[in-house]
Amino acid sequence: MKLRSLFSLNQLAIRTFAIFWFAFFAMMSLVIAVPTLDLRVYSPLKEADVVTYQKKIIDIIRNGQLKGLIAEVPVLHTDKFQPSRPILIDLQTKDILGELPEEVPYIRRFADVSGDFSEPKRKNFNEVQISGPFQVYLGDEANSYALYFISYVNPQREMFNYIFDRPIILILLILLITSPLLWWFTRMLTKPISHLQKAANSVALGNFKIDKRLTAHGPLELRQVGQSFNRMASSIDHLISNQQTLLSSISHELKTPLTRLQLATALVRHECGETDSVKRIEREIGRMDKMISELLLLSRHQMNSQVERDIFYANTLWTDIINDAKFEAEQRGITFLTNIRLPKNELQLNGNFRLLESAVENIVTNALKYTKDKIELHIFIQEEEEEEEEEEEFLRIRIDDNGSGVHPDEFEKIFKPFYRVDETRTRTTGGTGLGLAIVSNVIKEHQGKVWAEKSPLGGLAVTIRLPLWISK
Numbered sequence: 001m002k003l004r005s006l007f008s009l010n011q012l013a014i015r016t017f018a019i020f021w022f023a024f025f026a027m028m029s030l031v032i033a034v035p036t037l038d039l040r041v042y043s044p045l046k047e048a049d050v051v052t053y054q055k056k057i058i059d060i061i062r063n064g065q066l067k068g069l070i071a072e073v074p075v076l077h078t079d080k081f082q083p084s085r086p087i088l089i090d091l092q093t094k095d096i097l098g099e100l101p102e103e104v105p106y107i108r109r110f111a112d113v114s115g116d117f118s119e120p121k122r123k124n125f126n127e128v129q130i131s132g133p134f135q136v137y138l139g140d141e142a143n144s145y146a147l148y149f150i151s152y153v154n155p156q157r158e159m160f161n162y163i164f165d166r167p168i169i170l171i172l173l174i175l176l177i178t179s180p181l182l183w184w185f186t187r188m189l190t191k192p193i194s195h196l197q198k199a200a201n202s203v204a205l206g207n208f209k210i211d212k213r214l215t216a217h218g219p220l221e222l223r224q225v226g227q228s229f230n231r232m233a234s235s236i237d238h239l240i241s242n243q244q245t246l247l248s249s250i251s252h253e254l255k256t257p258l259t260r261l262q263l264a265t266a267l268v269r270h271e272c273g274e275t276d277s278v279k280r281i282e283r284e285i286g287r288m289d290k291m292i293s294e295l296l297l298l299s300r301h302q303m304n305s306q307v308e309r310d311i312f313y314a315n316t317l318w319t320d321i322i323n324d325a326k327f328e329a330e331q332r333g334i335t336f337l338t339n340i341r342l343p344k345n346e347l348q349l350n351g352n353f354r355l356l357e358s359a360v361e362n363i364v365t366n367a368l369k370y371t372k373d374k375i376e377l378h379i380f381i382q383e384e385e386e387e388e389e390e391e392e393e394f395l396r397i398r399i400d401d402n403g404s405g406v407h408p409d410e411f412e413k414i415f416k417p418f419y420r421v422d423e424t425r426t427r428t429t430g431g432t433g434l435g436l437a438i439v440s441n442v443i444k445e446h447q448g449k450v451w452a453e454k455s456p457l458g459g460l461a462v463t464i465r466l467p468l469w470i471s472k
Helices: 002-006 011-036 047-062 065-070 077-081 101-113 155-165 167-204 220-272 276-304 319-332 353-370 423-429 435-445
Strands: 085-090 121-125 128-137 144-152 310-313 335-341 348-351 374-381 394-401 449-454 460-467
Touching: 011 167, 047 065, 047 085, 047 128, 047 144, 065 085, 077 144, 085 101, 101 121, 101 128, 101 144, 167 220, 220 276, 319 335, 319 353, 319 374, 348 353, 353 374, 353 394, 353 435, 353 460, 435 449, 435 460
Parallel strands: 335 374
Antiparallel strands: 085 144, 121 128, 128 144, 310 348, 374 394, 394 460, 449 460
16 A cells, blocks of 8 residues: 555646656757757867878878879769768869769858868768868879868767767756746746745635635646635634624623613612622622623624724824823823834834724733833834844834732733633722733734733733734
8 A cells, every 4th residue: 555655646746757758858859850950060170180180181192092083983872881081172173072962062061161271170961971171282283172071970979979078068958948847847836836825824814715716726736735725714714703703692692681680780779778789799790791891892803803904104003002001100100111112214014903002002001900100111123133033023012010910820821811810809900801812812813922921120021022014
């Protein structure tokens, strides 16, 4: 079974192999076709080749072969199999001596281009290879000839030798053939992957809409992944929608009996007067009413946090909150210090302004509620050395107080719904255990983070981190 799965092929693997072999055969076909298209350049003979041909010239002059050409001794077709056969061109009459009929066009073409005796050349014409010219004098010095050598070669082998002698040509051929294919292949893979990445980012931001592009482009395997991703997004959307609807329905339904309890309490007070029991009942009903309101608020935040998003300047988020908090702190004799370290350029955020403002206001209000007599508010950009792996810039809003604080084991728990550090303190302040849970929910839906830690002032420090919006 393992061996079978190891050698199983899918559509993507088949396409990969097909492109590889297509590129290979295309390159080989091009190499084979180049000689037949007469694309070989006129290449100058190397010094060693010139010396070799000069020795051959001496030999054929000594054995009288050139005199036989001048005497127009017939050339047989079997002579073409000689390793290197000489021919002559009379420089005065332009007559060719010692040629075969099928060689004449090649010899004429070569002689028209290569006529410099000081720089002999070589060129292939299909299977015919011509080298020269070399100047020779026979008999009367005034009667000079251009000597050429003809060989019959394998054009494919010569082309391979030519290419492998010049690696740059081989590299250029490989790039010429494989680059467009690789570009097309990578484009075929990266485009659906890019769509999948964008869809994943969209889901991370709370948008669970189905992206039809995921099932329309790319190999079958990636389209199947896209189809599964769309089903996952649809299921998550359905699950969250049901959860939010249930929470909203329960909170709404609790309003009716709560209203009846308030009415019954009013009747009891009318009959029995303002007793301690009536006050206690009213206080608990008030706490329950506040809790239900915050449950409805939490549900509404989860449903609508992605509906209303806008780009706004970050400083508008805390200006009114700081002014109101300073006024309240002054009335209660609390020292309120602000430390805002931001660049001169206007920073921007992308999100739901009303929800983010409510989250910031909540942590400031909590600090005012639980501090003794001092609060510090710090707003700054996250330094790069703090988290080197992050490529984005983040805005940090930190509020410190010198209250009693909480135990380090409870730093994460205080952001859970209905969690209370101290039941006595909760009753005194009238908290429901949902405020920080709402803050955490809002910040996370804006791709941010909120956490608590011990403050240098001795109390609690709550920090909100939000990604800044960078214009493209």
